[in-house]
Amino acid sequence: MVAAVRPRTAGATAGLAAGDRILTINGRALRDAIDFQFYGADARLALTVEREGRRRALAITRRPGADLGLELEAPRPGEIATCANKCVFCFIHQLPKGMRRSLYVKDDDFRLSFLHGNYITLSDLDEPSFERILEQRLSPLYVSVHATDPELRWRLLGQPRHGVEILPRLERLAKAGIRIHAQIVLCPDWNDGAHLERTVHELVPLHPQVATTAIVPVGLTRHRERLPSLRTLTDAEAGALVDTVAGWQARFLATLGSRFVFLGDEVYLQAGRPLPDAAEYEGFAIAEDGIGLVRRFEDGLTRALARRRSTRAGRRVTVVSGTMYAPRLTRLLSTTPLGARARVAAVPNALFGGSVAVAGLLTGQDIQRHLATLGDLGEAVLVPAAALRDGEGVFLDDLTPDDVARALGVPVIAVEPQPRALLDALSGT
Numbered sequence: 001m002v003a004a005v006r007p008r009t010a011g012a013t014a015g016l017a018a019g020d021r022i023l024t025i026n027g028r029a030l031r032d033a034i035d036f037q038f039y040g041a042d043a044r045l046a047l048t049v050e051r052e053g054r055r056r057a058l059a060i061t062r063r064p065g066a067d068l069g070l071e072l073e074a075p076r077p078g079e080i081a082t083c084a085n086k087c088v089f090c091f092i093h094q095l096p097k098g099m100r101r102s103l104y105v106k107d108d109d110f111r112l113s114f115l116h117g118n119y120i121t122l123s124d125l126d127e128p129s130f131e132r133i134l135e136q137r138l139s140p141l142y143v144s145v146h147a148t149d150p151e152l153r154w155r156l157l158g159q160p161r162h163g164v165e166i167l168p169r170l171e172r173l174a175k176a177g178i179r180i181h182a183q184i185v186l187c188p189d190w191n192d193g194a195h196l197e198r199t200v201h202e203l204v205p206l207h208p209q210v211a212t213t214a215i216v217p218v219g220l221t222r223h224r225e226r227l228p229s230l231r232t233l234t235d236a237e238a239g240a241l242v243d244t245v246a247g248w249q250a251r252f253l254a255t256l257g258s259r260f261v262f263l264g265d266e267v268y269l270q271a272g273r274p275l276p277d278a279a280e281y282e283g284f285a286i287a288e289d290g291i292g293l294v295r296r297f298e299d300g301l302t303r304a305l306a307r308r309r310s311t312r313a314g315r316r317v318t319v320v321s322g323t324m325y326a327p328r329l330t331r332l333l334s335t336t337p338l339g340a341r342a343r344v345a346a347v348p349n350a351l352f353g354g355s356v357a358v359a360g361l362l363t364g365q366d367i368q369r370h371l372a373t374l375g376d377l378g379e380a381v382l383v384p385a386a387a388l389r390d391g392e393g394v395f396l397d398d399l400t401p402d403d404v405a406r407a408l409g410v411p412v413i414a415v416e417p418q419p420r421a422l423l424d425a426l427s428g429t
């Protein structure tokens with residue numbers, strides 16, 4: 001389904017419009033957005049389109065490589081493949097009751113992995129889907145491995161009825177040239193220590209097809225009811241993990257030419273250790289998984305500040321942050337006149353509980369309640385756009401920035417996680 005057509009593009013010239021459903025391209029029936037990309041790559045396209053219940057034929061001719069200018073609608077919840085797992089750490093099982101239904105969708109869909117980088121377990125992947133991945137070369141894919149020991153992985157995935165052995169599946173993908181970004185959600189006492197060592201070292205032979213392995217710490221909310229017992233890393237364990245991963249990275253760099261294994265930003269912050277330099281993230285391929293996001297942001301901010309060379313004082317604003325990043329952001333802003341009059345508010349996450357400390361999971365109510373205790377908030381409140389649901393502009397609890405602004409009596413501005421956006425918001429441009 002076409003959501004929008006950019007003007008002066010091949011799609012607009014051909015007469016496509018928002019609301020059109022594209023049924024076939026060059027005689028091939030389309031199943032989804034991936035088929036659209038796959039069959040729509042040719043220079044000459046004959047389309048069958050359904051508009052207001054009637055079918056019509058449209059032809060597109062474009063220069064090689066030229067963008068068609070179409071934006072497609074996101075799949076609806078019923079169109080997304082969901083998992084039958086009950087992972088012991090699943091964040092969705094730890095959500096409070098009564099939130100928006102779309103938040104409870106347990107997607108495990110290879111199409112979303114290819115299109116948007118969502119991590120999938122491959123455990124429910126049927127043979128036709130496997131063949132489609134290979135035929136259409138859907139690469140890279142993002143795969144939740146967690147453990148290569150079949151029995152341990154089966155327990156981590158909640159003892160599903162089907163087999164969950166991961167290495168044969170990864171080997172098949174790797175043999176076909178599909179690149180994979182692997183992920184391990186680290187649960188202390190479950191898949192750490194010797195298990196982690198085994199998992200990482202059993203993935204190594206699949207490099208370079210398994211391009212990276214991300215180790216991210218488990219996130220626990222206070223809504224874990226009737227779920228297996230889990231705990232978060234201690235500070236000392238976080239420090240030890242930083243050292244272990246640094247050792248592996250040095251070894252893999254020498255033998256594979258890549259560090260191969262990367263650790264979530266949260267672990268460095270928790271351990272109070274310096275973040276690796278930008279070059280050590282080897283292109284930030286998995287930044288969206290929280291691997292290097294902080295380093296990329298801070299380096300970008302330093303560069304953007306150097307370019308501006310402004311000595312003008314920034315606005316008096318309140319900058320909302322999660323409790324984990326707030327101390328670093330405070331230090332960073334204090335180094336520039338633009339940030340000198342900004343106050344960073346470390347907002348605790350009351351909805352999910354104390355161990356959830358990232359800004360992207362703050363709710364409107366949490367922000368509202370905490371800021372109401374702070375007195376003068378200045379000219380505006382800057383909230384992280386990452387806390388707003390994509391395209392909907394609402395926090396997880398359905399409040400909007402305008403709702404929070406009305407309650408606090410001060411404008412609330414959503415700021416994208418790019419250094420320039422923050423500097424613009426601080427300077428009021």
Ligand code: SF4
Pocket residue numbers: 083084085086087089090091092106107108121157
């Ligand atoms: S695969 Fe596991 S973590 Fe992912 S949605 Fe399913 S149960 Fe949750």
